[in-house]
Amino acid sequence: MPAEESELAIARFINAPPAVVWKAWSTPEHLEKWWIPAPIECRVIKLDLRPGGGFETRMREGGGEFQPHVEGCFLEIVPESRLIFTTVLTEDWRPAEPWLALTAIITFEAEGGGTRYSARVLHKNAADSRKHEDMGFHDGWGTTIDQLAAFAERLK
Amino acid sequence: MENYQSPLDAAFHALADPTRRAVVSRLAKGPAPVKELAEPFDMGLPSFMKHLRVLEKDGLISSEKVGRVRTCRVNAERLTAAESWLSEQRTLWQARTDRLADYVETQMSRSVDDAG
Secondary structure, three states: OOHHHOEEEEEEEEOOOHHHHHHHHHOHHHHHHHOOOOOOEEEEEEEOOOOOOEEEEEEEOOOOOOEEEEEEEEEEEEOOOEEEEEOOEEHHHEEOOOOOOEEEEEEEEEEOOEEEEEEEEEEOOHHHHHHHHHOOOOOOHHHHHHHHHHHHHHHO | OOOOOOHHHHHHHHHOOHHHHHHHHHHOOOOEEHHHHHOOOOOOHHHHHHHHHHHHHOOOEEEEEEOOEEEEEEOHHHHHHHHOHHHHHHHHHHHHHHHHHHHHHHHOHHHHHHHO
16 A cells, blocks of 8 residues: 555644753643643553653543553654654553554754644554455445545535 | 544444435535434434434534424534544644644743743
């Protein structure tokens, strides 16, 4: 499968120096504020910033139990510059089978007085497209989705 | 599969049934009252309402009751998300990046000053 069908890249300027953006990413109290959209609550369980360190966040909606959200392992940590994590491993490189396999490469680059922040996210895709097929994606409602998507586009 | 780990899973579940797909296709043309939506289907209103509740619970449609008439409409944002898992992931990461920027720019400028 071509890479462009399994990769995404987001970049934007943030009006604060890399040290501050890094702090927002690397401190549990800060990360919990923006990692998941309100009103869903986020709790950081593991944020062990070293290669092989665990990364785990949980989420809760409407006051129930905290549910699994992201569980992974950091692959590379360069403070104020670069952070990579994957969900195909958990703490200390233990292999895992996540519901969505991904590797996220986050970079923080000084630009003017601020930061050029970017996230490149790689997906496995083969397994995920198989998951879609299992659910009947190619059996008749692909067309419906196309129509709905076109409709949704017009509403924007 | 009751405990969805992704909003997309919920959307898939909601659209896995032909009646529910037909309802969403109809609503894609514009809002409609429940009575009109139920007409083409050979089932009782209570059974039909169950389908509507699934769609509503999974966020694909919303409904509003005015007087004695309940009108349904599609939730366009969710449908765009269901278009493809990758576009859903892109939307998710874009929104996450925007929340980070907003948080850093509005909540953390003071802490930088404090840090000196």
